[in-house]
Every structure is written in C-alpha cells, then in structure tokens.
Amino acid sequence: MHALAxxxxxxxxxxxxxxxxxxxxxxxxxVGAWAGLTQTPADYLQGDSVRILYVHVPxxxxxxxxxxxxxxxxxxxxxxxxxxAGIAARAIAVPGMVFAGxxxxxxxxxxxxxxxxxxxxxxxxxxxxxLFFLYAGFIALARASDGQDGAAEGGGISxxxxxxxxxxxxxxxxxxxxxxxxxxxxxxxxxxxxxxSIAPEILWPLALTALxxxxxxxxxxxxxxxxxxAGAKVEARMRRMAAA
Amino acid sequence: xxxxxxxxxxALVAVGAMxxxxxxxxxxxxxxxxxxxxxxxxxxxxxxxxxxxxxGGMVDRGSISRGGxxxxxxxxxxxxxxxxxxxxxxxxxxxxxxxxxxVAEGRFxxxxxxxxxxxxxxxxxRYMPPGMNTDVTSGSASPGTTTVAR
Numbered sequence: 001m002h003a004l005a006x007x008x009x010x011x012x013x014x015x016x017x018x019x020x021x022x023x024x025x026x027x028x029x030x031v032g033a034w035a036g037l038t039q040t041p042a043d044y045l046q047g048d049s050v051r052i053l054y055v056h057v058p059x060x061x062x063x064x065x066x067x068x069x070x071x072x073x074x075x076x077x078x079x080x081x082x083x084x085a086g087i088a089a090r091a092i093a094v095p096g097m098v099f100a101g102x103x104x105x106x107x108x109x110x111x112x113x114x115x116x117x118x119x120x121x122x123x124x125x126x127x128x129x130x131l132f133f134l135y136a137g138f139i140a141l142a143r144a145s146d147g148q149d150g151a152a153e154g155g156g157i158s159x160x161x162x163x164x165x166x167x168x169x170x171x172x173x174x175x176x177x178x179x180x181x182x183x184x185x186x187x188x189x190x191x192x193x194x195x196x197s198i199a200p201e202i203l204w205p206l207a208l209t210a211l212x213x214x215x216x217x218x219x220x221x222x223x224x225x226x227x228x229x230a231g232a233k234v235e236a237r238m239r240r241m242a243a244a
Numbered sequence: 245x246x247x248x249x250x251x252x253x254x255a256l257v258a259v260g261a262m263x264x265x266x267x268x269x270x271x272x273x274x275x276x277x278x279x280x281x282x283x284x285x286x287x288x289x290x291x292x293x294x295x296x297x298x299x300g301g302m303v304d305r306g307s308i309s310r311g312g313x314x315x316x317x318x319x320x321x322x323x324x325x326x327x328x329x330x331x332x333x334x335x336x337x338x339x340x341x342x343x344x345x346x347v348a349e350g351r352f353x354x355x356x357x358x359x360x361x362x363x364x365x366x367x368x369x370r371y372m373p374p375g376m377n378t379d380v381t382s383g384s385a386s387p388g389t390t391t392v393a394r
Contacts, residue, residue, distance in 0.1 A: 035378035043373070045344070070298070085285040114337070117364050120279065121279075123278075158325075173266075181270065181277070182277045182279065183282065183300060185280075187368050188369045189369060229318055
C-alpha cells in the first residue's frame, strides 16, 4: 500500500495493467453477454426478458461497490493524505456514476415488461437513484473545490469532498437492505451467503459478465488516474513556464 | 499519539456515528417507507374506505373471475395473515397470474372490496428454466409464498 502510494511507482505498475484489465474485462463481458443471450434457457415466468440481468446485476454491484471503493479512498485521503487516494476517489466517481445509471436504465427497461411499470418509488429504486445523485454531487464538489486546502493540487480532492464521499457511504447498505427492511416492488435478494435462487443454467454467464465488468471498471479507473496524474503534471509545467 | 492516528480514530468514530444514526433513522422510518401494505397490515391497522393505498400480496389460486365485458376482473389477495377481495377494470401485466405476487393501487369501497386503479405484477427472486417449474411447485418450496408478505 505504501509502496503504491508513490505516483511514479504506481504509474510503472498501472501502465501495463491498464490494457490487460480493460481488454480482458471487455472480452469477458462480451463472452458473458453472448452466452447470456444465446446459451441459456429463458425464465419460466419472465421468458427472454430475464436476460437483461447479465448487465443489470453487475451494473448494480459496481455502482454500489464503486462507492465503497470511493469511500475507502476518501478515508485514506483524510487519514494518511496519500497523494494517490484523492486521485483514486475522483477516478472512481465517473465510472461509478455510469454503472449506477446503467443499473437504473436496465432496471427500468426490465420493469416495464415484467412489473408493468417503468418506474415506481419503492425503497430499492429510490435509494439507487439517490446513489446516482450522490455520484453527481461528488463529481461536482470535487471540481468546484479544485485547488482548495492543498490536497487538491496535483489532481487530488479537497477535504470537504473526501468527507462527502465518506458520508455518502451510508447509502450503500441502505440500498442493499431496502428490499429486506421494507415491502418493495423489487424482489428480494437472489444471491445471498446461503446460496442462489437463480437456477445454475441461468446463473453461470452472470459470473462472466460480473467479473468482466469489474475488470473493465478497474481498467477505466487506472486509465482515469493516469490521465489525472498526467493532467496535473502538464499544469505544473505550464505554471513553471508562466513564472519563468 | 501522532496526528494521523488522531485523524484515523476521529474518522472511524465519525463513520460509526453516521452508520448508527442512519440505522436509527431507517428503523424509525419503518413501515412508512414500505411500498405497499399487505392484507395482514390492512387487517391490523384497519384502513378507512376511500383512502388511497397500495395493496400487495399473492393472488389466490382459482380466485380470478373475469367479467362479461372482458376487461373487468375480480380476485382475492392474501399474505398468510389476511385476505382481501379486489376489483379491477383494465389491462393487467403479463406476469399477473394466480399464485404470483401483485401490487394494486386503489382504495377500499364501503363494501370492503378493494377497487384497484392500476395493477403491477411482482415476481419473486427465483429464476429458472421452464422445465423446472413443475418440480418446484410440487416440492416443498412453494413459489412466492415466502417473498411478498415480508
């Protein structure tokens, strides 16, 4: 962890890792999506519309997991002030928001043929929408407070942004528990510690797409971190040139 | 204590306090955050006629009867703790069927029949190929009886 906190060392590892994660993830997700569309049986009740779960479920996991990663990065930023932690938080926010949005969009498309509605304000949907807005708020706050209290120099985030990222994490367990605590239109959890209520024939491509999208997410985060570091370097050089 | 240890302790205490307060808030919210009320909730709280609510539960097997106009239906909804008759005129979702979950928006009439304006289908968390359906319905895990009433 400490070894990686050095930007130069991080870049040395991140450079070869980025294409591996991105291409490997995209490949796995493509194979999983193909398998989910052609190689699995339709659901007994929902028919072919069940196949959207191979995108919807990984998108939901990554939307929530992304914020957990972001919150850990924010905690690291607050406590240890590692130069890379704030950059990592900022890099996670955009793909996290994209996946949360993808979850909402695919859920809406799935809800119409099964439940008979595009959108209802039940606990699961509302709390997921809040997560989407939290991402938007984090991105806006990080940009608005650029260059404040030192930490934001070099592409990091300000302290208030880090605190926002940490506080926002309380929403993630609420999303997870929303279908257990309250009556909701969304069904209960299919995959729990006790096993899965998705038949194995239908389940297996989900492992491919979940892993694939996760690797892709990690690849995008590394890409964005490298871009932020490069941008900060350019800015620092411009400033030096302007001063000279 | 070094400054960063102080920050760590402070941050962890803050996270603990936030999680605790969020948990308290959510438990205080309780049933008011529920998307629908089950027949047993209705039986317990006694909802006056004319008040708009959402009613959710399992459509009883063999209870759907269709009216002569082709779009009016009557059925009963239960959750193990109560049973409510429902009347609806309109088009139901494809997944609306006997032995499956549903959520209806509407109000109770003075005769105790729930008059629905819209009906949504609610499915459970199980996904399986068509062939397995019979195994499960005849087995011990009767479909849908576990999920809706929670």
